[in-house]
Amino acid sequence: MQNLSLPELKKTATNYENLMVPALFVSWAQKVLDAAKPKPGDRILDVACGTGIVARIALNRNGGNGLSITGLDANPGMLSVAESKSQEIVWQEGVAEELPFEDESFDVMVSQFGLMFFQDKHAALQEMVRVLKPGGRLVVSVFDSLDNNPGYNALAEAFGRIAGEEVEQAMRAPFSLGDTTLLKSLCKESGIPSAEISTHHNTAHFPNVRTMVLADVKGWFPLAGIELTDEQIDEVVQQTESALAKYISEDGRVLFPMPGHFIRLIK
DSSP states (O other), X not given: OTTOOHHHHHHHHHHIIIIIIIIIIHHHHHHHHHHHOOOTTOEEEXXXXXXXXXXXXXXXXXXXXTOEEEEEESOHHHHHHHHHHOSSSEEEEOXXXXXXXXXXXXEEEEXXXXXXXXXXXXHHHHHHHHTEEEEEEEEEEEXXXXXXXXXXXXXXXXXXXXXXXXXXXXXXXXGTTOOHHHHHHHHHHTTOTTOEEEEEOOEEEESSHHHHHHHHHHHTGGGGTOOOOHHHHHHHHHHHHHHTGGGBOTTSOEEEEOOEEEEEEEO
């Protein structure tokens, strides 16, 4: 997290919540929870919870209903924003590779678009299975490959042309687990060969291309130590608008397909 101060982390997390969550992660959270099927009285853990959209929707869906929900993230800024959104959920700092919980502690384990960023993906999956109760449900989502995500493919290329290869590679990182063969191998190597891999379809919907660009520039680039000038941002917006013309409506909204994959396991 580039040694950012807590106020800087909070600012980035707030931008992430305001710019990225509504456009991408609210609708995905619904799909993740549909797959996880939480029931009244379940204990739920949301790993790499970010600002907590999956945990919050789980709580709202069930109206409480005796659910016990914990959100875990390594970023204190994300957790600060999450706590400001809901005090009914336990927000805890920690990493996926060393979950600070006893064996068989949770009925439902979810992790939305975090696996790609874990330092040790095998250890993270093993830890999630370790703390899952027998009969518990695990759902981990990852993005499909960039070739199948036209919006972010165009955006990554624009960042690369204007800001350089390092920034383009940072944009490509979230899509690094898009190959289902790779996912199956990862599950097998992690000791969960029975995990089911399925592809799901969704649509990204930003109010305009500038918001789409700023979601990355302000919502997570600071965590990677990436800074762009206003001129570079303007150029990225212009080039992305040109590349995505067929996905932009008359009122400027940009909507494009954004498929992803789920790793699902019933222990």
